[in-house]
Amino acid sequence: MSEVPQVLGIILCERVLQDVLRRDAISCINIHNGMTVQDFPAVVPLVFAFAQVSGSHHEFSYQFKMIDRQAQVIAISPVAKVEPLPNRYMTHKIISAFSGLVFREEGMYNVVLALDGAEVGALPFQVIQVTPEAGA
Numbered sequence: 001m002s003e004v005p006q007v008l009g010i011i012l013c014e015r016v017l018q019d020v021l022r023r024d025a026i027s028c029i030n031i032h033n034g035m036t037v038q039d040f041p042a043v044v045p046l047v048f049a050f051a052q053v054s055g056s057h058h059e060f061s062y063q064f065k066m067i068d069r070q071a072q073v074i075a076i077s078p079v080a081k082v083e084p085l086p087n088r089y090m091t092h093k094i095i096s097a098f099s100g101l102v103f104r105e106e107g108m109y110n111v112v113l114a115l116d117g118a119e120v121g122a123l124p125f126q127v128i129q130v131t132p133e134a135g136a
Helices: none
Strands: 007-018 026-032 034-037 042-054 060-067 073-076 080-082 091-103 107-115 118-129
Touching: 007 091, 007 107, 007 118, 026 042, 034 042, 042 060, 042 107, 060 091, 073 091, 080 091
Parallel strands: 034 118
Antiparallel strands: 007 026, 007 042, 042 091, 060 073, 060 080, 060 107, 107 118
16 A cells, blocks of 8 residues: 655635646635625535645545535545656645535535545635625
8 A cells, every 4th residue: 555645735716727838836816715605505616626745656546525514525526646756855736626516505614635535634614604785
């Protein structure tokens, strides 16, 4: 059994840009740690999950899940494979997208990262309902 890479960080953002010439140069645009909505269900057309994990000399798979407070999976990304890196000091930058994400209620959600099927890290994500001010 090969060692599973360590999670260095997970973020949720609106857009991920990858440099064409330097593939390891990644920009994450509009990073989210939560959102406010006026009504439920709240639909988010597209959001990206980005993680950085320690280098691995072995191929591994990854998958992101969005989990609600009852531990129910409300969204899941496809399983993707990652090729080994030539240097253990390099890091893997892994990206997935959730399209048509639906939040049915207010509360704390978790963006969970699984490597080779094992959950190794999570990012809390809070959804709050706000009512618009009258006359605003």
